Amino acid sequence: MLYLIGLGLSSVEDITVRGLNVVRKSKRVYLEAYTSILMAASKEDLESFYGREVILADRELVESDSDSILKGADQNDISFCVVGDPFGATTHTDLVIRARELGIKVEAIHNASIMNAVGACGLQLYNFGQTVSLVFFLDNWKPDSFYDRIKENRDIGLHTLVLLDIKVKEQSFENMARGRLIYEPPRYMSIETAASQLLEIEQMRGENVYSPDTPCVAVSRLGSPQQTFVAATLSELANLESGNPLHSLVILGHRTHEMEIEYLLEFAQDKQKYKADVATEVEAAKAKIAPFVEDEEDN
């Protein structure tokens, strides 16, 4: 059996009791180590907690050599551990499809992921639209498809969870070109960078999807003892010092409820200003939507 085991968000103890029991009886234990990181636990911490050797699975192993992970899984139990929930990243779906082809049974042991734990900031999960991802911009490569997705969410008043890029075990172009297996230090996008990149694309595209005054929530180290939320506008967040990773960001939609605001104010430095910012946003959205609603009658 191949077990896909979610590890949750932060510490070794965030695994479920069932997950821990399966890991401890598994023949081999892999840790997927490129789509996210466990904030408060190293490979060694996991090994000592599990009492088992943990094999780091990088992108190359999972995407190009998955058969070596699956080897013997028809006879023995193999644990493939994933930070958050196993179905957070596309890449694990591939692994399941490959296992099926080989006639190997698969079972998932779920856990919290940013996709549901983000509710801790006080915004209601059913008011979120589609989730988007933001990658590190390069001078000549600034992919902005997220902008259209955020527009879709905001047009109907929904919040957008923005997942921020992490770069683990990446090679520089030069090292890659020269075939040197030298990896860059890991990088995790900060709130500041994310907010700046979002504003840069708004300036380039100019469709008024959001603005420097758009109310947001910075979500830092979610699920760890150092978890913080900061309720502020996008331009304020561009000047935040968000500290250690991991970070995510939520852009508020105009359907924000009273109770959501009440909860968020706890995280605002200037509560009156944030409340006013949200009110301005809601009014602006209503004004923007009005003609759109009239149009609909023609359809």
Added chain:
Amino acid sequence: MLYLIGLGLSSVEDITVRGLNVVRKSKRVYLEAYTSILMAASKEDLESFYGREVILADRELVESDSDSILKGADQNDISFCVVGDPFGATTHTDLVIRARELGIKVEAIHNASIMNAVGACGLQLYNFGQTVSLVFFLDNWKPDSFYDRIKENRDIGLHTLVLLDIKVKEQSFENMARGRLIYEPPRYMSIETAASQLLEIEQMRGENVYSPDTPCVAVSRLGSPQQTFVAATLSELANLESGNPLHSLVILGHRTHEMEIEYLLEFAQDKQKYKADVATEVEAAKAKIAPFVEDEEDN
């Protein structure tokens, strides 16, 4: 400290190791028992696993008498256990706000919920729009606000997770009117009922948001050993025998990816038909969207 502890989806062992440690050292342990149920564990199972008494918290206690839950939480640890993740339901946000007012510290211990574990059906979480809820219809009460939400999701091609009603500790109108504290047996909406209600509203509203031929996925007993997925159209699901609860339903959006389809086909009774149904859906959506895109240039 007030701990909000997610229990995950099915068995006593779905709690995290950290959650279990906190429960075992808490002064009082509550189990929120009205927004969801743990599929494979009774109150007694939890008590025996935790080695602690578990107090059932019904809607009345949580919404009208939350101070009794919070009593002494400034001095001692109180565990408030919630099926899934603690921030799945609005009602728990209220409890946190009340705790704050009383100066009581709050910490959440997250876990899997239907909102992220639904990824196990093979549909990518970032292709989901807002989640909607469907309540049991009465002869004279058929709330249909979900219909507008599904329309919003489908207009932009996103999947919709439909959460199905559960009725626990409900009184009949007659017993309520006469002040008798007699409760009806618990009811959990089946896939059949959900699909029929969805089709009933489409027939009443007639805005062609979805149809009997719309491809869906029935999600039953997610996270339990009896978990099943059925990929079929809405009219086919209206005639399914979905078995024991809990159930949810996903309505596919037209942005469905190749890999999502490949994964889903495993759960289709007639793979060729389901594949064709999805293709028809995608074509129809494209045809519907074309004039809409032209309109946008006028804005």
